[in-house]
Amino acid sequence: LAENETRWERIVGETLRGFGVAFMRQKAFPFISRPRQRIVDFLIPSLYLAIEIDGSQHFANAGKAKDAYRALQFSEEYPHVRFLRYSNYEVAQDLFADRIKSDIEGFRKVGTADG
16 A cells, blocks of 8 residues: 555655654554444554545545544544544645644643543
8 A cells, every 4th residue: 555655645754754753654444333444644553643644535525524434433443543634735834844743742742641
């Protein structure tokens, strides 16, 4: 699957590597309630944090509905996994590296506060 990554996903992967964050690409999650698995773009296992990079199809009504249903499935079967979502447009911004680093740090703080 990694050979199918978009340029936006490649930027995020390079950014995460630059931070020294251990992550997995295109991590599959099996679902008990569904006959197939779901794949997230990135997973930071130590934080139970999934990162999704959304193209334009995610902003159409059908895409929004599909994402909402998928989020519900994840929350039911993997309640400990939290999500960050970024659009391709956000990834292309100059300050994206600062933003994702800040977001990840926020999850680290929440994770330590919850114990």
